[in-house]
Amino acid sequence: MKATAPCSILLVGLFIFVGCQSPVAVDYDLTEIERIHGYATFKIDTREDRENYGSIALSPLVDRRISYAILNNLEAKGYGSEANADFRVNFHTLTKNQTEVHDLGYGPAPFGRKPYFGDYSYGRLFIDKYEEGTLVIDIIDTASNRLVWRGAHTRRLQQKALNAVEAQIVVDAILLNCPPL
Numbered sequence: 001m002k003a004t005a006p007c008s009i010l011l012v013g014l015f016i017f018v019g020c021q022s023p024v025a026v027d028y029d030l031t032e033i034e035r036i037h038g039y040a041t042f043k044i045d046t047r048e049d050r051e052n053y054g055s056i057a058l059s060p061l062v063d064r065r066i067s068y069a070i071l072n073n074l075e076a077k078g079y080g081s082e083a084n085a086d087f088r089v090n091f092h093t094l095t096k097n098q099t100e101v102h103d104l105g106y107g108p109a110p111f112g113r114k115p116y117f118g119d120y121s122y123g124r125l126f127i128d129k130y131e132e133g134t135l136v137i138d139i140i141d142t143a144s145n146r147l148v149w150r151g152a153h154t155r156r157l158q159q160k161a162l163n164a165v166e167a168q169i170v171v172d173a174i175l176l177n178c179p180p181l
Helices: 004-019 030-037 047-051 060-076 164-177
Strands: 024-028 041-044 087-106 123-141 146-156
Touching (some): 024 030, 030 123, 041 060, 060 164, 123 164
Antiparallel strands (some): 024 146, 123 146
């Protein structure tokens, strides 16, 4: 009897752990790991530099918040900010419309049962449409001008923009595994 309690707790914990999906995705070039570990200085691309790579969907206010969050995170890891840096940091956002359909099963008949009124039952569907946003942070080697590390964070967008604290939390989550071990 006592042995089943720890087993059931372990089983429930395993289901909770497996059911959780991280909103952060990281990818990097395995051949560049030694170079990444040798980096000491960085430079964050300006808004004007990033406009050359594609359209910018961020407002200048949110753009500055994310830049400061990246600066704070990398300086806390011991990197220095210089004009002639070992690597550049570039970031951009992507948005996409999502739809979730939740089938809540069948409900009871509202008007009665057979044989008098027929079998009236109804299906309950809940359709949720929302916008999903992804913040992508790229680490680019300045010597080769090649992408060596990329991290992304995806979440459901809200009506209000990211404030400074939320931006720092998202950036810290993305840069948690930078540099890779």
